Amino acid sequence: MTQMIGRALRGERVGGSAEANVVLFFDDWKRLVDWANPKDGDTIDKPKLSVKGYHPFEYISIRLVEELSKSIESGGDYQIVFSKICPTGWYKTEIVYADADNKHESMESFTEFVMAYEHTKSKFDSFILFIRSTNLLDEWSKEYLDEQWMQSQVQQWISERFERKTDNIGEKLDSDLIKVVRHIAQNQSVPIYHSFEERELYDLDKIAYKVIDFPPRLKHKYLDEEFSKPERLWKVFYRSLIRFETAVDAAVRNIISPPVITTISDEPILPVNSEDNRELNEEKKEEVKKRDGYACLCCGVNTKSKLQIDHIKPFSMGGKTSLENSQTLCVMCNRCKGKNEIDFRCNTTKLSIPKKLDLSFRIESQNAISQTLPRFDSPVEYLTFRTESQNAIRSLTRIVNLFYHCKAVYKVNWAVRPYGYNIYLYPGNNPEWLLKHKIELLKYIQDKLDPNAYNIEINTQDKS
Numbered sequence: 360m361t362q363m364i365g366r367a368l369r370g371e372r373v374g375g376s377a378e379a380n381v382v383l384f385f386d387d388w389k390r391l392v393d394w395a396n397p398k399d400g401d402t403i404d405k406p407k408l409s410v411k412g413y414h415p416f417e418y419i420s421i422r423l424v425e426e427l428s429k430s431i432e433s434g435g436d437y438q439i440v441f442s443k444i445c446p447t448g449w450y451k452t453e454i455v456y457a458d459a460d461n462k463h464e465s466m467e468s469f470t471e472f473v474m475a476y477e478h479t480k481s482k483f484d485s486f487i488l489f490i491r492s493t494n495l496l497d498e499w500s501k502e503y504l505d506e507q508w509m510q511s512q513v514q515q516w517i518s519e520r521f522e523r524k525t526d527n528i529g530e531k532l533d534s535d536l537i538k539v540v541r542h543i544a545q546n547q548s549v550p551i552y553h554s555f556e557e558r559e560l561y562d563l564d565k566i567a568y569k570v571i572d573f574p575p576r577l578k579h580k581y582l583d584e585e586f587s588k589p590e591r592l593w594k595v596f597y598r599s600l601i602r603f604e605t606a607v608d609a610a611v612r613n614i615i616s617p618p619v620i621t622t623i624s625d626e627p628i629l630p631v632n633s634e635d636n637r638e639l640n641e642e643k644k645e646e647v648k649k650r651d652g653y654a655c656l657c658c659g660v661n662t663k664s665k666l667q668i669d670h671i672k673p674f675s676m677g678g679k680t681s682l683e684n685s686q687t688l689c690v691m692c693n694r695c696k697g698k699n700e701i702d703f704r705c706n707t708t709k710l711s712i713p714k715k716l717d718l719s720f721r722i723e724s725q726n727a728i729s730q731t732l733p734r735f736d737s738p739v740e741y742l743t744f745r746t747e748s749q750n751a752i753r754s755l756t757r758i759v760n761l762f763y764h765c766k767a768v769y770k771v772n773w774a775v776r777p778y779g780y781n782i783y784l785y786p787g788n789n790p791e792w793l794l795k796h797k798i799e800l801l802k803y804i805q806d807k808l809d810p811n812a813y814n815i816e817i818n819t820q821d822k823s
């Protein structure tokens with residue numbers, strides 16, 4: 360509704376009509392509703408930039424690996440010139456990219472690094488000077504550029520200013536030059552060079568020793584100042600001051616009480632009887648699936664191809680391959696369950712104290728809800744959105760069930776107001792356990808499942 364009102368008020372300038380019909384609603388709002396500001400219409404012309412919480416992937420060059428292995432295999436006969444394969448520093452580039460898949464509608468800002476080597480550093484520097492002095496920059500500042508168009512330019516620069524044979528380390532010279540030029544064009548400034556000698560500056564232990572005896576306020580002030588120094592890379596590494604402070608605190612803790620290396624589990628390893636079969640036969644498997652209603656007992660997914668038969672008590676821990684010790688799980692839930700003994704036919708947790716909330720699960724990409732806010736221009740869009748929400752609901756159910764080590768989730772509702780999710784637990788599962796992780800869980804939902812989620816509620820079934 361926020362969206363609809365916002366859109367209605369934006370008017371003709373952004374493709375709407377001159378008149379807006381506003382229906383007055385009376386309702387009992389429990390929370391402040393962040394009504395869309397009509398001025399936000401501007402964002403249609405100039406999309407807001409979102410900074411991704413991760414860096415783009417960088418592949419390690421197979422050539423470097425080959426060079427190293429040749430050197431190792433030759434027993435020293437093959438000499439690598441280290442100055443040619445070990446970078447001396449990097450240029451930091453910041454570029455806004457338009458998303459080609461999304462018809463260039465969404466923009467993302469990325470920070471990427473261009474490695475420089477002893478023999479390429481001066482070439483890069485003179486290339487940067489040259490680019491600054493040319494007139495081609497307007498075209499290059501666009502967020503979306505045609506790859507072929509860029510290549511034709513880059514190839515010319517390389518042949519004029521670089522030696523492809525020695526300078527194309529890791530086969531990245533083309534993309535490196537493109538980054539440099541795009542950075543200069545978009546920012547009207549040259550990318551800053553950070554020499555690896557600066558590494559010392561980013562030694563957390565050194566900072567930890569520095570602040571170890573500071574009182575809290577002074578420590579905060581010191582770290583805030585350090586973090587905010589414009590020439591430092593802390594913001595690139597940690598994104599926010601709080602993360603930086605957390606990292607320093609961890610380093611301090613390690614100095615005060617070094618982590619004790621614990622030995623691997625002292626649980627006895629049970630001998631596996633080779634007579635036992637690891638899997639049920641097809642007939643028995645079918646029987647288990649039928650018993651479990653042809654659905655994953657943990658998350659409820661009922662796509663036949665995704666269903667597997669799991670050992671409730673893992674086979675490796677002496678669990679029997681029997682109907683009684685078997686349950687139907689989907690591939691995802693089975694993988695997440697791992698080596699835990701969890702009976703998802705059971706609705707009450709057997710744990711006496713809560714386990715850590717594990718949010719490290721890999722999310723199937725189709726589960727993530729698209730970054731755009733829900734706006735339902737057609738029933739199809741609405742249905743698509745509902746399907747995506749269903750996937751989010753499934754992932755949430757999985758996380759909570761695994762947290763309680765049983766099928767603790769009675770249901771998860773999609774809540775419209777405030778937009779978010781309501782989690783209902785079967786009685787006998789203490790909601791306080793999960794409530795302790797509410798912020799963490801909501802953050803996870805926003806990052807991984809549904810960026811628009813505003814709230815989660817955790818209740819027991821009888822309150823629903």
Ligand SMILES: [Zn+2]
Pocket residue numbers: 655656657658659660688689690691692693757
């Ligand atoms: Zn599942």
